[in-house]
Amino acid sequence: MIEALKARVNGDEALVRRGRFLTTTFLLEVGQTGWLISIFEGRVMSVTSGPFVMPSSSFALRAPEQEWEKFWSSRPPPGSNDLMALIKRRVLKAEGNLQIFMANLRYFKEALAKLRTAGEAA
Amino acid sequence: MTAQFEPIVGRYMHLDLFGRKHRLYVEEAGEGTPLLCLHTAGADGRQYRALMNDERVTRRHRVIAFDMPWHGKSSPPSGWHNEEYQLTSAQYTTMILGIMTALELDRPILIGCSIGGRIALHLALEHPQAFRAIIGLQAGAHVDPYYDLNFLHRPDVHGGEVSAAIVSGLVGPDAPDAERWETLWHYMQGGPGVFKGDLYFYKLDGDIRGRVAEIDTSRCPLFLLSGEYDYSCTPEETLGVANSIPGSEVTIMKGLGHFPMSENPQEFLKHLLPVLEMIGGR
Numbered sequence: 134m135i136e137a138l139k140a141r142v143n144g145d146e147a148l149v150r151r152g153r154f155l156t157t158t159f160l161l162e163v164g165q166t167g168w169l170i171s172i173f174e175g176r177v178m179s180v181t182s183g184p185f186v187m188p189s190s191s192f193a194l195r196a197p198e199q200e201w202e203k204f205w206s207s208r209p210p211p212g213s214n215d216l217m218a219l220i221k222r223r224v225l226k227a228e229g230n231l232q233i234f235m236a237n238l239r240y241f242k243e244a245l246a247k248l249r250t251a252g253e254a255a
Numbered sequence: 256m257t258a259q260f261e262p263i264v265g266r267y268m269h270l271d272l273f274g275r276k277h278r279l280y281v282e283e284a285g286e287g288t289p290l291l292c293l294h295t296a297g298a299d300g301r302q303y304r305a306l307m308n309d310e311r312v313t314r315r316h317r318v319i320a321f322d323m324p325w326h327g328k329s330s331p332p333s334g335w336h337n338e339e340y341q342l343t344s345a346q347y348t349t350m351i352l353g354i355m356t357a358l359e360l361d362r363p364i365l366i367g368c369s370i371g372g373r374i375a376l377h378l379a380l381e382h383p384q385a386f387r388a389i390i391g392l393q394a395g396a397h398v399d400p401y402y403d404l405n406f407l408h409r410p411d412v413h414g415g416e417v418s419a420a421i422v423s424g425l426v427g428p429d430a431p432d433a434e435r436w437e438t439l440w441h442y443m444q445g446g447p448g449v450f451k452g453d454l455y456f457y458k459l460d461g462d463i464r465g466r467v468a469e470i471d472t473s474r475c476p477l478f479l480l481s482g483e484y485d486y487s488c489t490p491e492e493t494l495g496v497a498n499s500i501p502g503s504e505v506t507i508m509k510g511l512g513h514f515p516m517s518e519n520p521q522e523f524l525k526h527l528l529p530v531l532e533m534i535g536g537r
Contacts (some may be wrong), residue, residue, distance in 0.1 A: 145497070196446070208428060209428075211484045211490075214424055214484060215425075217421060217424050217425075231403070232411055236411060236417070238416075238420035239419070239420040
């Protein structure tokens with residue numbers, strides 16, 4: 134399912150354009166499973182699943198599987214509808230160089246919301 | 256296509272606040288009982304544009320919204336360029352009472368959202384005699400910081416973009432796109448460090464948890480309306496405040512978020528109009 138990110142993000146011209154100054158690799162953890170997501174100038178270049186021996190990433194987003202499931206549902210319930218809502222409830226941990234995350238916050242919110250079943254915007 | 260004008264009229268008011276000269280933007284529409292509107296942190300009075308354009312509100316109310324100093328079309332005071340803006344409870348209270356006096360408002364209804372909802376609780380406690388009724392939107396007694404506020408004001412993060420991105424999820428899921436993005440645009444337009452400076456009041460200085468239960472609703476009726484999707488001031492937080500204040504009336508608004516009057520005015524008015532009716536009938 135996470136692999137779908139590449140086609141869905143790259144298929145959204147406006148999102149890619151807003152990310153044109155963003156080049157990074159970040160780690161997404163869904164429960165025990167890690168995914169390294171590489172972005173080059175707003176385009177998702179690769180989505181690789183762990184386990185990894187020595188993963189390098191600028192920052193990591195970690196939440197339990199059931200939290201991501203709620204976040205990715207077609208109409209997420211209150212408290213699960215946004216990355217900041219998850220952070221507020223202390224179920225999503227954002228760690229690492231968060232300048233990259235915060236400077237491109239709208240991009241990351243909208244990119245990860247692409248995995249929603251109905252593809253609703255964040 | 257013919258141009259159409261809204262009934263809103265805006266003016267600039269010069270007023271001394273906290274011993275300094277200020278130039279403030281004030282707009283209003285309608286006639287009748289004054290309804291003074293307080294915008295959220297990092298935004299401005301445009302959040303109340305729909306109320307000012309709705310005849311059901313303006314035929315009995317003089318709806319007034321001002322942009323706080325540093326916000327919208329109001330200027331920061333001279334000397335601002337070497338200062339760090341930080342809103343305090345004392346300044347916020349002085350500002351609201353000062354503007355009421357300047358506009359000669361006789362016991363207005365006060366409606367405030369978020370930081371405006373918080374100061375509404377302060378005013379309900381400390382100046383109940385000055386208001387006909389108080390309506391707190393997204394009003395809680397306290398919010399713990401849940402992100403590093405320094406990200407709101409540093410040169411390697413665009414302040415407008417990050418402010419809007421932080422609050423974007425606070426808009427409810429049913430908000431019409433036009434109103435959602437209008438609401439976020441106001442955040443994108445905020446001056447450097449202004450949203451952060453407002454949050455000093457919201458997350459630190461304005462904590463009223465210890466005193467909120469002392470609000471006496473027999474001196475000033477208190478209505479609390481909060482959106483279901485607000486994770487900043489959650490419905491639980493508002494319900495907690497309501498439960499601690501005898502006589503307060505609380506409504507949790509389904510599908511709405513942190514900016515009800517701006518993100519989804521038509522849904523919000525379904526909740527607000529009965530409250531205004533109730534206040535008018537007292």
